Amino acid sequence: MTKVKICGLKNPTDIKCINTLSPDFAGFVMFFEKSHRNISVQTAQELLALLDKNIKSVAVTVSPTEEQLEQIHTLGFDYVQIHGKISEKLLSECKTPVIRAINVSGIESIGDIENLDNVKGILFDSAVPGSGKSFDWSMLEKLPKNKKMLFLAGGLTADNVAKAVAQVRPFAVDVSSGVELADKSGKDFELVRAFIENARNSK
Numbered sequence: 001m002t003k004v005k006i007c008g009l010k011n012p013t014d015i016k017c018i019n020t021l022s023p024d025f026a027g028f029v030m031f032f033e034k035s036h037r038n039i040s041v042q043t044a045q046e047l048l049a050l051l052d053k054n055i056k057s058v059a060v061t062v063s064p065t066e067e068q069l070e071q072i073h074t075l076g077f078d079y080v081q082i083h084g085k086i087s088e089k090l091l092s093e094c095k096t097p098v099i100r101a102i103n104v105s106g107i108e109s110i111g112d113i114e115n116l117d118n119v120k121g122i123l124f125d126s127a128v129p130g131s132g133k134s135f136d137w138s139m140l141e142k143l144p145k146n147k148k149m150l151f152l153a154g155g156l157t158a159d160n161v162a163k164a165v166a167q168v169r170p171f172a173v174d175v176s177s178g179v180e181l182a183d184k185s186g187k188d189f190e191l192v193r194a195f196i197e198n199a200r201n202s203k
């Protein structure tokens with residue numbers, strides 16, 4: 001069954017929704033103030049304490065510093081999702097298991113990260129993360145899927161997720177914008193419910 005990651009959680013109401021609907025992964029944007037989904041270290045600590053322990057927690061970052069990665073490790077996240085740039089040294093020394101995010105134009109670079117033991121997953125996203133924009137999934141059809149967890153992100157919704165799963169066959173699908181309330185204050189329970197149901201029922 002395709003796994004599901006709901007990203008951009010930012011308040012206790014979101015956590016209540018997630019704990020009720022039980023996706024496999026829950027994402028929290030950190031150290032990226034440009035995003036309306038960014039949360040502080042203190043909020044992350046509070047939300048992690050509320051999160052059902054059966055759901056894997058993911059700190060979502062852009063070009064994180066060594067100190068930020070240390071804070072994420074101390075907070076006890078299950079994974080850190082890394083967008084943007086990071087040195088090979090910092091990546092290989094990261095204590096928290098890594099989901100490396102790359103935009104579709106970076107597909108050629110998979111080879112470099114595929115051999116790092118602490119990189120457990122690769123997340124394919126559109127050019128601007130969290131933008132709700134999709135990309136040409138056919139680019140991923142021929143990728144080997146047995147080495148790392150392959151996450152598909154970018155513009156997914158309850159309406160297109162089954163088609164995406166059928167075409168790409170990812171380990172997991174990842175959504176943020178497509179399950180957000182219209183005023184962007186958090187997640188929409190019904191949209192999250194429908195997304196998880198359609199992703200898990202897809203063949």
Ligand SMILES: O=C(O)c1ccccc1NCC(=O)[C@H](O)[C@H](O)COP(=O)(O)O
Binds near residue numbers: 156
């Ligand atoms: O959500 C953000 O604002 C964000 C900012 C910086 C880095 C990552 C960010 N989000 C990551 C995600 O929400 C997902 O991994 C993915 O991009 C899905 O986004 P969406 O297209 O909105 O469903």
